[in-house]
Structures are given as structure tokens and as C-alpha cells.
Amino acid sequence: MRTFVAAADAGQFQEAAGALAITQQAVSKRVAALEHDLSVRLFARSARGVQLTVDGQAFLPHARELLRVADRADASVRPGRRALRVDVHSRRIGPAVLLQDFHRAHPDISLDVVTLDVDAVGAIAAVEAGAVDATFHAVAVRRLPDAIRAARVLDEPHELLVGPRHPLASADVVTPAQLAEHRIWMPGMAPGSEWADYYLELAAAFGLTIDLAGPVFGNEALLAEIAGSASLSTLVGEHSRYLWPDSWDLRRIPVRDPAPVYPMSLIWRADNPQPALRTLRRALRASTPDYPVWLPKLSGTY
Amino acid sequence: MRTFVAAADAGQFQEAAGALAITQQAVSKRVAALEHDLSVRLFARSARGVQLTVDGQAFLPHARELLRVADRADASVRPGRRALRVDVHSRRIGPAVLLQDFHRAHPDISLDVVTLDVDAVGAIAAVEAGAVDATFHAVAVRRLPDAIRAARVLDEPHELLVGPRHPLASADVVTPAQLAEHRIWMPGMAPGSEWADYYLELAAAFGLTIDLAGPVFGNEALLAEIAGSASLSTLVGEHSRYLWPDSWDLRRIPVRDPAPVYPMSLIWRADNPQPALRTLRRALRASTPDYPVWLPKLSGTY
DNA sequence: CTAGAGGCACAACCAACGGTTGTGGCTCGC
DNA sequence: GCGAGCCACAACCGTTGGTTGTGCCTCTAG
Structure with a gap:
């Protein structure tokens, strides 16, 4: 690919070969191989050099893009100067x-x-x-x-995520005190992790029932469960992005006064x-x- | 690259090898070669399979992008279903x-x-x-x-392009009749081309002096010439994009009544x-x- | 605790790829 | 008409990149 671009820029194989520090024959072979793979002619050869065909013209910007992406990929891990x-x-x-x-x-x-x-x-x-x-x-x-x-x-504020049948489904905002009566389910927090510590401390501070245990089937399963339940809820960060089908009708309700x-x-x-x-x-x-x-x-x- | 992505997706070389219809050893070799080229370790090997390292994680999206671009490049010329x-x-x-x-x-x-x-x-x-x-x-x-x-x-209307010293430099709009007194220079139109025919017919219709001959040194040279001249001007399409340094102070003046x-x-x-x-x-x-x-x-x- | 299954790496081998040099043919300009 | 410049083809050869065979490691089941 690099050879193709070099040849297109130079307008002749000879010069491109010089730039790449290989022989003209090698350039010829590389381009011929590329043309064979694409089953398309990229250059029109003449005694004065080469000229891009229509297909070559169409291919050139893609080739350049490929080299750019390859260089970026390389830079992303190259020790010393990575992204x-x-x-x-x-x-x-x-x-x-x-x-x-x-x-x-x-x-x-x-x-x-x-x-x-x-x-x-x-x-x-x-x-x-x-x-x-x-x-x-x-x-x-x-x-x-x-x-x-x-x-x-x-400082990420929380929102309560509930299904349409949950008692708080229609609330515009809830307080931590209000949450004390409801079960909050947050499976998948490893004991001793910063997350688990945080939610345990939160539960203790407001007398909440936060359930960190339970089987973990992934976020999608959790959302589905909550959508169908009249008692389950969970806490999500205000900036977090969770997606679900419109038909599930889940609601995100800000927690305030105070906002954990x-x-x-x-x-x-x-x-x-x-x-x-x-x-x-x-x-x-x-x-x-x-x-x-x-x-x-x-x-x-x- | 394709092998790397396949291995990352599969989580093990064996399965990736199956998907690529080569042996596990070939996958191992390819990945090792890629790691060598990048001088970075992409996978952590274990008896249960492989797992991406941090560098591998960073590299993966770039690798995917590279494959996407490569496929697009291929599609751009592949006979039958090209862009x-x-x-x-x-x-x-x-x-x-x-x-x-x-x-x-x-x-x-x-x-x-x-x-x-x-x-x-x-x-x-x-x-x-x-x-x-x-x-x-x-x-x-x-x-x-x-x-x-x-x-x-x-239907592309024309604008007159003039330098700051041209007599029409301050006009908001000009008519074809007004242009009859001034020399319009449009070098590089091959005789018999649709462009030449058009401008010849335009010149005849309004008694203009449109100069299609003259040496062609490229658009940049033409613009520079016009910028410095008190008598030269040229016609450009309203939608056309020509760029020049601010200091040249060229002006584009719509031609109307009628607009050619x-x-x-x-x-x-x-x-x-x-x-x-x-x-x-x-x-x-x-x-x-x-x-x-x-x-x-x-x-x-x- | 041990045996076996599953997975990766290393070694040996070999075809094919991708470079080299040498050469011929074509076209353009002097 | 002839030389200069450029590309393609041919012959050659080292390296690459696949294969098969094998060993080692780890996890698990009995």
C-alpha cells in the first residue's frame, strides 16, 4: 500500500523505488500484486512513467487513509510516544x-x-x-x-432507576430518607471494593436496604428485572449511560436533599x-x- | 491484524485458528510477529487461553479500524460492488x-x-x-x-475576480455590458473544449474581450497576477473555491442583469x-x- | 494426589513469497 | 535514427510464513 501511494505521488516507479530504497522491479512487482489482488488496474504504464487509472484515483485516498490509520495504530502502543x-x-x-x-x-x-x-x-x-x-x-x-x-x-450524583409499577415511579425527585422503605438492588459489587464500601456506608448513613449480593447476570438482565418489578430499584450515576427498549418504561429519578x-x-x-x-x-x-x-x-x- | 482481532474476540488462539482456517501454531506465530514488530506484549497467555494486556486493549480498536478501512478500500475498486x-x-x-x-x-x-x-x-x-x-x-x-x-x-452564475487596483474593484455588482471595456483573462481553456466554446459564445454575445490563450502557469499564478494588476480580471463560478492570502485583497463581484x-x-x-x-x-x-x-x-x- | 484434557510455545521442515540482477521492448526527444 | 529513460519479464535465491510434531503448564475431575 505504501508502495502504491509512493508510486502515485512520484508518477513513476523508478523514483518511488528510490524513495523506498528498493529496485524499480520490486515496485513493479508490488503494484502488480496489488492490482492482481484487487483484480483491477491501478496505473496506466507508459514510457514516461505511470499515471493513475480511474480505479487508481478512487483507490488512492483509501490507501492514504489506511496508512494514516496504520500509523496511528502503531503510535497507540509504541513505547515512548504512545497516545x-x-x-x-x-x-x-x-x-x-x-x-x-x-x-x-x-x-x-x-x-x-x-x-x-x-x-x-x-x-x-x-x-x-x-x-x-x-x-x-x-x-x-x-x-x-x-x-x-x-x-x-x-462528584457524581445518583438517580433511582425504577420500573413503571414501582411506588416511586411517578416521583419527580426522592430523598435518601424516602428510600429507606424500599429495596435497592446493586448486584456485582465485590466485597471490599470501593463501590461496595461506598454503598454500605451510604446504607448505614440513611438506614437503607442496599443489596450488594445476588447472582450477576449483567446489566441488561438487571434492567429487565427492574422493569418488571414493583419493588426492585437500583441506583445509577447521573452521567451514566444505560439503554433499554422504550416499552420497558424505566424512569430515572434524581435523589436529593441531600444528594449522595x-x-x-x-x-x-x-x-x-x-x-x-x-x-x-x-x-x-x-x-x-x-x-x-x-x-x-x-x-x-x- | 485480522488474526490479532480474531484472537482478541475469541479469547484463545485455538478458536481463532479455527475461524481463520489455519493452525493454532500459525496464530501464535502471527501474534508473536506482530508483538515483535510493535515491541509490545499484546496478550497475556495462560493455560485457559489468552487475555488482552493494557497495550492490547489500546491497540484493539485501532486494529478494528484498520480492517474497516481496508475493507472500504477494497470495496472502492472491487468490480461489481464498488462505491x-x-x-x-x-x-x-x-x-x-x-x-x-x-x-x-x-x-x-x-x-x-x-x-x-x-x-x-x-x-x-x-x-x-x-x-x-x-x-x-x-x-x-x-x-x-x-x-x-x-x-x-x-446553473452556475459567474463572479468577476479582480485585484484591489482594478477599476471595478469597489463595485457591488457588474453587468456583462460593463465588462466590455475590460480585459478578461482565462488561460488554459483548450480550443474546442466546452469551456472555450462557452466563453467564446459569451464574449460574442456581449462584445467582451475574453482572452483564452496565453501561457498556463496554474491557478495560483493566475490569482497572483490578477491581484497585482489594475486591468486584468477573470471569471469564476459562484460556488467555486479559490483560496488566496488575505493581503492580496482580491474581490469577487457578482455579474448580473443578465447573469451568464x-x-x-x-x-x-x-x-x-x-x-x-x-x-x-x-x-x-x-x-x-x-x-x-x-x-x-x-x-x-x- | 494423580491423570487427563485443553491450550500455548518451540522445533524442524518446506513451499512460496518477495526481493535481487540482468535484459528486452517501448516511446519520446534531440 | 539513435540514445535516454522507464517499465515488464525471467532467472535466481534468501527469508518468510505456513505445516506437523512435541513438550510444558495449569486447571479439573476422579
């Missing part, structure tokens, strides 16, 4: 949305969003090791390793030289809600 | 702009814009031969080959089965100006 790589715990929750906004605002910065599938300790270890440039987690800033920095970037928020920090290595990281940090300015919030004490490992 | 291919005489004039608008409105339709670099006769021959799906030219509809259809899609328009038709083969062509035809509805226009008699080959 900014950020870990999010799930692609459906707040931080992923923040990153998407960031990408829209800075399309020139190449960004890789990955999901490490580890807890805060593991993610911070990955940041320390340089495997990722940054991660999002709830941390008590005082107890981080020396080389690690953190900045609060998102989940405090997310961006975590990075102090000595990370990536300029894009600085840009990301600047772009992610925390906007504190203008209503009363409830925050956990964050007594976990960090 | 809609339209010839424009120049990427800077009206039809190219129409196509760009069309692409924005229908981003799902893959469109290849090519420049055949031939006259109307050659372009229509290319349409007949199936090398391109459509072309834009000024034609008298009556005399086309049987298998060819045409529809007027753009250049009538462009979309030309295609009656039996072209491409559904996208139908969409293009529907999208390109001619919008006739609501002011008096001048049209040529179109006495050329077609």
Missing part, C-alpha cells in the same frame, strides 16, 4: 462520558480509553507502572503513594511527561453541584 | 461543492470523487464504459448517446443499477436563480 491512555472502570459511567466530551473538544489529541478490570489498588499500580497514563477512582487523597497525584474531577454523590478523582503519575495529560487535567474541572450533597468518609485502602 | 464514483472536472468548482454537500447529507453512502482529466466526450465515454458512475458537464440533452441520461443540476450562467448536467448511464446513484440524482435538484440569466446555445459535440 494518552486512560483507564475507566466502565464505559457506561461518568468518567467515560467526561472523556468522550474531552475527545470532542480536542479531536487532535489521540486518546485511548481502556478498561483494566481491576480495583482502585490495581489501577493505581498500573498508573505507577506506566501501563496507563491516568485512571478515575474515588480516593482519599492523603494516603496515595508519593509519585501519584489526584484531583477531584467529578460519588467522588471521582483523576489519578496520574506526578512525573508523567505527556503534554496531553496536562490538557486533560485542565479540561476536567470539577463542577460542584449547587445543592446539598452527602459524601462518604472514604476509609478504604487509599 | 459510487463521480467525475468532476476540477475539485475547485461547483459540482465538487455539490458532491461535498451530498456527502455531508448522506455520510453512509460511500462516494469516490475522481478527476478524469478529459473533455465532455471522454467523460461521457467513461460513463458509457462504466469506469465512472456519473459526471458533470454542460450538454445539449438532445444529442446524447442512447444509453446515457442527463439532468440539469446546477454555466449549465451543468449530471450525466449517467440509464441502466446503472447503483441505488446510491438514484439518491444522488434526487439530492441534486436544480435551483434556478430568481434573476435574469444568459444561457449559451451549446452547439458543441453534444
Whole structure:
């Protein structure tokens, strides 16, 4: 492909061969092979050089695009100068949305969003090791390793997700106190994880029934279950993206007075030289809600 | 790359090998070679299969994109089911702009814009031969080959392009009659071409001095010449895109009363089965100006 | 605790690919 | 008409990339 583009740019195989440091015959062979694979003629040969055919003209921009993508792919992992790589715990929750906004605002910065599938300790270890440039987690800033920095970037308020038959289905807003009478189901939180700790502390603070146990069949199953139930509900982050069929008629009801928020920090290595990281940090300015919030004490490992 | 994606999807080399109809060892070798080239480990191997590393996760979407682009590149020339291919005489004039608008409105339709670099006769021959799906030219509809259809899609009005020292530099609008006193320079029109015929007929109709001869050094040179001259001017299509440094201070002045328009038709083969062509035809509805226009008699080959 | 199943890597082997040099034919310009 | 410039074809050969055979590791079932 690179040879084809070089030949198209040069207008002759000889010169392209020079640029690629191979012989004219090799260029001829490569182009012939490409033409054979595509079963189409890309160049019209003459004694003065070559000229793109119609098919060649149509193919050229695609070939260039292919090389661009290949170079980007290479740059995404090439040690030393790879793209900014950020870990999010799930692609459906707040931080992923923040990153998407960031990408829209800075399309020139190449960004890789990955999901490490580890807890805060593991993610911070990955940041320390340089495997990722940054991660999002709830941390008590005082107890981080020396080389690690953190900045609060998102206080994520919660919404109650209920089906149409749930008693609170028609509420515009609910208070934590109101939730005490209802069962909140959040399966899949590993005991001891920051998530489990958070929801246990929340439950204790307001006398709630938050069910962290139970079989985990995935988010889709959970949503389906809630859609059909008159008593089940769950909590989701305000920025999170969950999709369901319209017919399920699920409702998201803000929780306020106070609003339990989940405090997310961006975590990075102090000595990370990536300029894009600085840009990301600047772009992610925390906007504190203008209503009363409830925050956990964050007594976990960090 | 395809092997890497297959292995990532399968979660094990064995299964990927089956899907690709090669042996597990070949998959192992291919992945190892890719890892070597990138000097990065993409998979963590275990006795239960393989799992993407962080680098692998970051690389995967790029690899998928690469395959997508490769497939599109292939589809762009693969005989039988290639993308809609339209010839424009120049990427800077009206039809190219129409196509760009069309692409924005229908981003799902893959469109290849090519420049055949031939006259109307050659372009229509290319349409007949199936090398391109459509072309834009000024034609008298009556005399086309049987298998060819045409529809007027753009009556392109002209603007006078002058430098700041030209006598008409400050005019808001000019008439063809006014132009009779000034020299209009349009080098590079081959004698007998539809363009030359048009401008000759225009010159005759209004007693203009239109200079089609002269050395051709390219558009940039022409613009530079005009910018510095107090007497030279040229005509450009209203939709055409020419760029120049701000300091040149060139002005585009509409020609009206009547406005000489250049009538462009979309030309295609009656039996072209491409559904996208139908969409293009529907999208390109001619919008006739609501002011008096001048049209040529179109006495050329077609 | 052990045996077997399942999965990946390494080694040896071999066809085919992709480069090289050498050469011939074509076209254009002097 | 002849040389210069450029591309294609042929012969040649090292390397690549597939194959089969095998060993090692881990997880699990008996």
C-alpha cells in the first residue's frame, strides 16, 4: 500500500523505488500484486512513467487513509510516544462520558480509553507502572503513594432507576430518607471494593436496604428485572449511560436533599511527561453541584 | 491484524485458528510477529487461553479500524460492488461543492470523487464504459448517446475576480455590458473544449474581450497576477473555491442583469443499477436563480 | 494426589513469497 | 535514427510464513 501511494505521488516507479530504497522491479512487482489482488488496474504504464487509472484515483485516498490509520495504530502502543491512555472502570459511567466530551473538544489529541478490570489498588499500580497514563477512582487523597497525584474531577450524583409499577415511579425527585422503605438492588459489587464500601456506608448513613449480593447476570438482565418489578430499584450515576427498549418504561429519578454523590478523582503519575495529560487535567474541572450533597468518609485502602 | 482481532474476540488462539482456517501454531506465530514488530506484549497467555494486556486493549480498536478501512478500500475498486464514483472536472468548482454537500447529507453512502482529466466526450465515454458512475458537464440533452441520461443540476452564475487596483474593484455588482471595456483573462481553456466554446459564445454575445490563450502557469499564478494588476480580471463560478492570502485583497463581484450562467448536467448511464446513484440524482435538484440569466446555445459535440 | 484434557510455545521442515540482477521492448526527444 | 529513460519479464535465491510434531503448564475431575 505504501508502495502504491509512493508510486502515485512520484508518477513513476523508478523514483518511488528510490524513495523506498528498493529496485524499480520490486515496485513493479508490488503494484502488480496489488492490482492482481484487487483484480483491477491501478496505473496506466507508459514510457514516461505511470499515471493513475480511474480505479487508481478512487483507490488512492483509501490507501492514504489506511496508512494514516496504520500509523496511528502503531503510535497507540509504541513505547515512548504512545497516545494518552486512560483507564475507566466502565464505559457506561461518568468518567467515560467526561472523556468522550474531552475527545470532542480536542479531536487532535489521540486518546485511548481502556478498561483494566481491576480495583482502585490495581489501577493505581498500573498508573505507577506506566501501563496507563491516568485512571478515575474515588480516593482519599492523603494516603496515595508519593509519585501519584489526584484531583477531584467529578462528584457524581445518583438517580433511582425504577420500573413503571414501582411506588416511586411517578416521583419527580426522592430523598435518601424516602428510600429507606424500599429495596435497592446493586448486584456485582465485590466485597471490599470501593463501590461496595461506598454503598454500605451510604446504607448505614440513611438506614437503607442496599443489596450488594445476588447472582450477576449483567446489566441488561438487571434492567429487565427492574422493569418488571414493583419493588426492585437500583441506583445509577447521573452521567451514566444505560439503554433499554422504550416499552420497558424505566424512569430515572434524581435523589436529593441531600444528594449522595460519588467522588471521582483523576489519578496520574506526578512525573508523567505527556503534554496531553496536562490538557486533560485542565479540561476536567470539577463542577460542584449547587445543592446539598452527602459524601462518604472514604476509609478504604487509599 | 485480522488474526490479532480474531484472537482478541475469541479469547484463545485455538478458536481463532479455527475461524481463520489455519493452525493454532500459525496464530501464535502471527501474534508473536506482530508483538515483535510493535515491541509490545499484546496478550497475556495462560493455560485457559489468552487475555488482552493494557497495550492490547489500546491497540484493539485501532486494529478494528484498520480492517474497516481496508475493507472500504477494497470495496472502492472491487468490480461489481464498488462505491459510487463521480467525475468532476476540477475539485475547485461547483459540482465538487455539490458532491461535498451530498456527502455531508448522506455520510453512509460511500462516494469516490475522481478527476478524469478529459473533455465532455471522454467523460461521457467513461460513463458509457462504466469506469465512472456519473459526471458533470454542460450538454445539449438532445444529442446524447442512447444509453446515457442527463439532468440539469446546477446553473452556475459567474463572479468577476479582480485585484484591489482594478477599476471595478469597489463595485457591488457588474453587468456583462460593463465588462466590455475590460480585459478578461482565462488561460488554459483548450480550443474546442466546452469551456472555450462557452466563453467564446459569451464574449460574442456581449462584445467582451475574453482572452483564452496565453501561457498556463496554474491557478495560483493566475490569482497572483490578477491581484497585482489594475486591468486584468477573470471569471469564476459562484460556488467555486479559490483560496488566496488575505493581503492580496482580491474581490469577487457578482455579474448580473443578465447573469451568464454555466449549465451543468449530471450525466449517467440509464441502466446503472447503483441505488446510491438514484439518491444522488434526487439530492441534486436544480435551483434556478430568481434573476435574469444568459444561457449559451451549446452547439458543441453534444 | 494423580491423570487427563485443553491450550500455548518451540522445533524442524518446506513451499512460496518477495526481493535481487540482468535484459528486452517501448516511446519520446534531440 | 539513435540514445535516454522507464517499465515488464525471467532467472535466481534468501527469508518468510505456513505445516506437523512435541513438550510444558495449569486447571479439573476422579
